[in-house]
Amino acid sequence: MPSFDIVSEVDMHEVNNAIDQANREVGNRFDFKGVDARFVLTESLDISVSAEVDFQLHQMMDILRGKLVKRGIDVKALKEGDIEVTGHKAVMPVNLQQGIESNLARKIVKMIKDSKKKVQTAIQGDKLRVTGKKRDDLQEVISLLKEAKLDIPLQYNNFRD
Secondary structure (H helix, E strand, O other): OOEEEEEOOOOHHHHHHHHHHHHHHHHHOHHHOOOOOEEEEOOOOOEEEEEOOHHHHHHHHHHHHHHHHHOOOOHHHEEEOOOEEEOOEEEEEEEEOOOOOHHHHHHHHHHHHHOOOOEEEEEEOOEEEEEEOOHHHHHHHHHHHHHOOOOOOOEEEEEEO
């Protein structure tokens, strides 16, 4: 029986490269000369954005988004936190969303069932497995999910015939 997996993953190697490029650009830009502004990838695979003032953080996020898009990473995977200003430093945590949360997984399963396609969908941890008798049904499910406006990027891999 044909099947495929629906996942939401981010290539951490490409994220690391994008952060390095963004740090280099911030270091070279005239409006950031003499400013302690940088991106740091934490152990929990989040990005810490720090600068002296909060409006600089927004400029830095535009730089980071541009670098991520050039590297083929969907910016919907970024979840910006609240800006914390302490003294002469502003810090904003940016969470990288990995995996599909259970509430969203149930919503996707319900969407697929409501479409009346002849497929079965199973939640397996932070991914979904879709199986069906025909390859065309699976491709229709992929196109259905691509048209749906979900707030996380989805990838479709492990397609088996």
